[in-house]
Amino acid sequence: MTVEEFQSKFGIIGKSREIKDLVSVLMQVAESDITVLINGESGTGKEVFARALHGASRRTGKNLVSVNCGAIPEGLLESELFGHEKGSFTGATDKRKGYFELADGGTLFLDEIGEMPLTLQVKLLRALETKEFMKVGAERITKVDVRIIAATNKDLQAEVEKRRFREDLYFRLKAVTLQIPPLRKRKGDIDLLTHYFIRNYCTDNDIPEPDITPDAVNYLREYSWPGNIRELKNTIETAIAMSRNSVLSVESFYHLIRIPEQSSSRNLPMPLNKSAEEVEREFIKLALFELKKDIMDLKNIVLETAERKPVPDVRVHDENEVSDMSMKSAEKAAIIRALRKAKGNRRLASVILGISERTLYRKIEEYDIKEVISDQGGS
Numbered sequence: 001m002t003v004e005e006f007q008s009k010f011g012i013i014g015k016s017r018e019i020k021d022l023v024s025v026l027m028q029v030a031e032s033d034i035t036v037l038i039n040g041e042s043g044t045g046k047e048v049f050a051r052a053l054h055g056a057s058r059r060t061g062k063n064l065v066s067v068n069c070g071a072i073p074e075g076l077l078e079s080e081l082f083g084h085e086k087g088s089f090t091g092a093t094d095k096r097k098g099y100f101e102l103a104d105g106g107t108l109f110l111d112e113i114g115e116m117p118l119t120l121q122v123k124l125l126r127a128l129e130t131k132e133f134m135k136v137g138a139e140r141i142t143k144v145d146v147r148i149i150a151a152t153n154k155d156l157q158a159e160v161e162k163r164r165f166r167e168d169l170y171f172r173l174k175a176v177t178l179q180i181p182p183l184r185k186r187k188g189d190i191d192l193l194t195h196y197f198i199r200n201y202c203t204d205n206d207i208p209e210p211d212i213t214p215d216a217v218n219y220l221r222e223y224s225w226p227g228n229i230r231e232l233k234n235t236i237e238t239a240i241a242m243s244r245n246s247v248l249s250v251e252s253f254y255h256l257i258r259i260p261e262q263s264s265s266r267n268l269p270m271p272l273n274k275s276a277e278e279v280e281r282e283f284i285k286l287a288l289f290e291l292k293k294d295i296m297d298l299k300n301i302v303l304e305t306a307e308r309k310p311v312p313d314v315r316v317h318d319e320n321e322v323s324d325m326s327m328k329s330a331e332k333a334a335i336i337r338a339l340r341k342a343k344g345n346r347r348l349a350s351v352i353l354g355i356s357e358r359t360l361y362r363k364i365e366e367y368d369i370k371e372v373i374s375d376q377g378g379s
């Protein structure tokens with residue numbers, strides 16, 4: 001398989017030397033069981049590379065188990081990783097497999113490994129070296145066959161110097177290190193990624209693809225992308241969702257990412273201070289603001305109607321019913337508006353509404369809003 005074929009198989013977009021080199025290293029080590037450490041800023045594609053590594057290995061038919069070491073409370077991490085026996089601690093009402101066992105035969109992806117508590121690092125190292133471990137509260141060892149991929153956005157060498165990361169574990173992990181460069185250091189990929197995200201988003205949402213002006217692409221190239229590829233993806237999706245015509249221009253991006261004046265003078269790329277989260281937050285704020293206005297309008301309509309038709313002798317029971325009904329119709333209207341605002345994209349609509357996508361799906365079913373969505377040309 002060529003580098004290009006590999007990239008298209010695993011959705012790794014990029015034509016820069018940096019990406020090509022990384023992909024060819026990845027192809028070389030994919031088939032072995034060697035531990036790989038993936039290092040890079042947030043949003044650079046560490047998970048994309050981890051998936052490709054697993055996908056290209058002989059373990060591809062088995063599980064790829066991802067563990068976010070930073071998201072699990074320290075007290076629980078050991079039993080989450082290695083499992084536990086029934087009654088081994090308060091709350092351990094059943095025996096349970098840990099991630100190591102769940103990944104048996106496959107790959108264990110230890111994400112944010114830099115967040116792993118020192119106490120557990122010793123146990124992890126032992127498990128990596130011997131492929132065996134003790135479940136919490138167990139008397140016998142458990143053996144597994146797993147391939148380890150670890151990822152972090154931290155400089156582990158520096159963490160070792162600060163004594164926050166064990167040196168022996170660091171040496172064990174870093175045998176093969178894939179250092180993914182930030183997007184601002186491979187601007188040559190921005191063009192390709194931009195078109196890729198436009199195409200994907202429009203296909204997923206079944207909407208026509210907008211054109212993008214050369215100026216707009218240049219504008220994207222000048223920005224420094226602190227949130228890297230994730231930020232680029234979000235920015236493009238938001239720009240498409242909010243644009244009113246079929247061409248993405250500089251104006252489409254101007255309110256989402258702002259390049260400081262001085263830096264437009266070519267060779268002085270300024271550090272930009274807006275993170276991907278901030279961009280998203282701004283968009284959500286805007287959408288919420290508009291939604292709030294809509295709800296106020298709706299409330300006024302409901303109140304006006306109620307004033308015009310005084311209901312005689314309403315009992316408490318009926319009153320509940322009435323308000324329950326108007327709540328429901330307000331909720332339905334809010335959902336329809338959010339869906340329209342999001343051009344039928346349910347994920348975006350759920351963000352606007354501040355509810356989970358699953359809840360949104362349930363409510364769409366409940367209120368039977370399907371037609372509105374297809375009318376809107378949504379997903």
Ligand SMILES: Nc1ncnc2c1ncn2[C@@H]1O[C@H](COP(=O)(O)OP(=O)(O)OP(=O)(O)O)[C@@H](O)[C@H]1O
Binds near residue numbers: 042045047048049230
């Ligand atoms: N080379 C790439 N080609 C196409 N899409 C990419 C590429 N790299 C990253 N992405 C996309 O960018 C987003 C972020 O990627 P990913 O989750 O892999 O980043 P990450 O480095 O794991 O971030 P974090 O440190 O925040 O966990 C995802 O939507 C991913 O699909």
Ligand SMILES: [Mg+2]
Binds near residue numbers: 046047111
């Ligand atoms: Mg990640």
